[in-house]
Amino acid sequence: MEAVSLWGLGVVALACAVAVFACDSMARATFALLGSLVCVGGVVFVLGLPYLGVVTVLMMVMEMVVMAVFMVAYMMNPAGLMPMSMLHNKRGALGISAAVFASLTGAVFLVDWPQRRGSPPRDTTFQVGKALMGGQMLTMVVLGFVLLATMVAATVLALHRGRYDRLGDDLDRCPARDPAGGGVGR
Amino acid sequence: MSALLWALIALPLGAGAALLLSGRRWNALAPGLGLAAAAGTFGLAVASAVFRPEASAPLFAGVRAGLRVDGLSAVLVVAVAAVTTAVLVASPGELGPRENRGRFFGLMLLFAGAMTVTVTATTLPPLLMAWEVMGATSWALIGFWWHRPDRVRAADTAFVTTRAADLGLYLAAGAAMAGGVGSLDLTALTGAQGGWRHVACAGLVVAALGKSAQLPFSFWLSHAMRGPGPVSALLHSATMVAAGAYLLLRLHPLLVATGWAAPLVAWTGGVTALALGVVAVAQRALKQLLAASTSSQVGFMVLAAGVGDPSGGTLQLLAHAAAKSALFLAAGAWLTSLGTEQLPALRGAVRRHPLLGAGFVAGALALAGLPPLSLWVAKDEVLAAARAQSPGLYALGLAAAAVAAGYSVKALWYVTRPLPHDHDHDHDHGQEQDGGRRGARGPTRSVSTPVVVLAAAAVFLGVAALPGLSGPLRGVLGGGQQHAPNPWEMALSAAVALAAAGAAWWWLPRSAHAPRTASAGKRWAADWLSMERAARAVLVRPAFALARALAAFDDRAVDGAVHHLARGGLTLARGAARADDHGLDGAVRAVAAGCRRLGAWARRPQTGLLHQYYAQAVVGFTLLLSIVLLVR
């Protein structure tokens, strides 16, 4: 059962992956990517990591929807109505990725992988949770800070207005003229 | 007592120095001052001759500067002072007011002081010092008119020749020191051990011969005649040339002690007397004739020193001094007044200046050695001593005496001829020819009186020396004389002298008008036996050749080495600079260029294109991965 599902998900994932760069419409590309990544989530789910699988799906869906928003914002031809090739150096890229794929598959089959050690615990979610909160606390902390830094940096980069523009030149304008609405007391 | 001697020395030297330093400032007063100093010196000389003072002062470690007036030096001191005074009386006439009289009189007094020291010195150092001062003053006086190049050249020649000879004295001093005579006392020189005594004696003999212008060295005297008249009168007749003879007379014991020195000196003296006599006969200029005669007369003195007859030598010295200084003063006066010294041109000079002429005639007659004059007596003394030594010498002496008579008569003949009718013409001709002094101003009385006095001294001195009356003189000189001349000797020499004079007087008018085809011998004699050319050939030219060789060697070898060194250094520096420029700088520039190229090349992958960065990253990672996998 597991092998069949793995095969199925694998093939669909690869197909969607190829579709991402094959189709003209950016929306279709985005949701092909979503499909591919959902299959990845499925593979992870099938490989005995239910929590991580579903979380991956959950995250990928939200990411792809947000990407769709940006895709519409920044793509010249989001709907792919005027097909034009946005590619360059196609042969080079193809060559390199083929080489990489060949070397990786070569490695996969040449390296004699060690035997499995130990057996999966009953509740893998509990295992990862315990590890993150225990032995890998440093990783968790680092991830936390990285996410915080990303939030702040992304906001700062994306915002058109500075943090103090709304307070005027002498930082004393009241009420602050803020282009973005909302905010308590306004 | 020694104070008297110190005064005798200090007066002339001090006055001379003062006058010399004053230069032209006291030009007018100089003659008076000079004369006063000379007179003072004469007085002191007489006093010291009477009292015979002695003095000595510490000079170097273990060597004292000893002075003593004994018999021989007493006579000489008086003679020097007298002649100096006479010459200084005559000098103003010779030197015009525009001349630098201070310097002239200063030098003359300095010379007199030096001569006094020489004759009174008992140890070698003061003798040496005085000897040197004499040489120097002689050089200064000969070259008095120093703005005339020819006179300066003459002074130099004289000076160099005498100096070369003086080295003998130093050699003697050195030998004495080495020979163990620490005190350098002249009398103690005989005590030097072994070879050093011979060396010392040889040195002294050479110095004496050089100073007295004897044979090998006599050519400098002909050059000395270029000096002013009085200089010739004082230095080159009475005193300086006599100093050598006096030295030999005093050191006769040393000469005898060495054995070979005495005969050598004697024969040198004899030969010089004869040879220089012949040269004198061959001369056409009056002063040259007198110079040559001086050499020959000094030859007699040297002969006397050689045969060991101090009294005869001294008498000869005194007589000759008086006679010759008178003749030189007269010649100088004629040179200044008539502007010429050539004998044919001086025809009848006596008649023109009767008083001066009389003095000249008396001096010349004395010089000729005619009886009863002083020189004849002196000569007999010397010849008697010589005969006792060896008959050869006696014959040589007689011949020299004859020749002496010859040249004296020649001078007399020319001078006493009747005045030619156009005597004015001669004046002008003579003047240009000789570049003579200030033209036809007649000699003043100041010149005539000393000439007459000196001539008188020359005449009467002879009388004092006659055998009957020679006792007191011999007593003064000390040391008995073994060979008093016996009468037949005196008669023989008188006859020889008279015969020679008559022959010359007879022969002279014929030769004067005969065409002047000078035979080789005559020309050789006229040229002072070409001693100068020989000296030049033997010494001067090789010295110069050696000097040139050394200079060439120095230029080529030493300078060459230095130049090559410098050039080598320069080329080295240039090479280093080139190496630095091309090598070092080139390397640095190459490295810099290389770095720039590498930098540019390193920038190529930074294309700014994101996908190319990814490509590079992927390739890099795969390489790394493969390395990690392969290496492990």
Place this chain on the structure above:
Amino acid sequence: MTFELVLVLAAGLFSVGLFGALSQQSIVMIMMGIELMIGGVIVAAADFWHFLAPAAADGQVVIVVAVVAMAVEMAMGFAVTTALYRARQVDTTDMARELKG
């Protein structure tokens, strides 16, 4: 055998993602390529965990890190793109070459 096959799947996803990232000009497409590459990593991690070291949680931690990396990459990518776009209407990497050597 499935272990190797899943790894091949992961390699395939990675390579396709790489091809997309290298060949695409549009920034958004490049980010999609990168997302695919990280997806490949996640599959590989799960595979290693499942077949080699199920006892240890490290495999899962890698997946968590990969997921976080994906999120951060997308957030920062779009922030930079927004800033760049607002500055100069740039939407392809070829136009943004300022950091050229």
Place this chain on the structure above:
Amino acid sequence: MVEAGRWWTVLLAPALLLAGALLAVAADTCAAAQHAGRRPSLGAVGRRLLEVPRLLTAQPRTLPAADRLLWRLGVLIVPAAAVLSVLVVPFGHRGVADLSVGLVWFNAMEVLTWAGLWLAGWGPNSVFSLVGGYRFVAQGLAYELPLMFALISAATGAQSLRLADIVAAQQGLWFVVWMPVGFLVHLAGVLAFAFLGPFAYPAGHDLAGGVLAEASGVDRLLLQAGRWLWLTAGAAMAVPLFLGGGNGPVLPAWAWSLLKTLAVLGLLVYGLRRVPVVRADRYVELAWVVLLPLTLVQVLAVALVVLVRQGG
């Protein structure tokens, strides 16, 4: 205890869901009528339900350069996600599938609605529908984080993501009692991802129906059905999370679950008409500035309680 149902439960669950949805529509029609002053009557309800055959037979409008594939996909995803999310919900003591990560599954399906609606908006290539799609994404960003933390608080309380464990953990005390904020946020979330009532902003009348503007025929039917199915699914999910699921004194577990679900559904339908439509940017401010901290505090409190109880 809840255990996985047999195969036929897979069919029963959607049926029950559909029934619930119909009841909700009926209630809504009555409320609308009453609201409009008319007496609620079966005729009105009947007329409302006649919409279904009408839409089925209607000629769907075609639009130029519409992305039909994505449009179809979008319209299908919305109801399918609703149905899939219910599989995890235990009915009484028996659920269709008892996943260990049931809660996360429900959340994943709920997020799929975003994709579905955006596609439904993008599909017809029309401005209003696209703007409607964007509006739903904006609204999604607003309600998603508080909703997630509400679910996490329930999971923390039960120390498990499995719904069975959560229900079991509410033996003594229902979570609604000490997680009220979680419950309210969940209800708001349900309304939001059903974009009904106060959260009908994506399908707002100012946008001529927004996402539903160009939907016609079967698409419109599916979308409308999807909205009401999500409402019922949300209500059904609230029961095991906060209202103790099948626990109850007398009645059997499934009866309690049914009653509680109908009660929540009635509450929600009642609430539909009471609150005006909230613009997404206003709600996102409320959600992120007020609700998010509250739910975080809520999770903290629950965690502390759990630690104290477990530690002690």
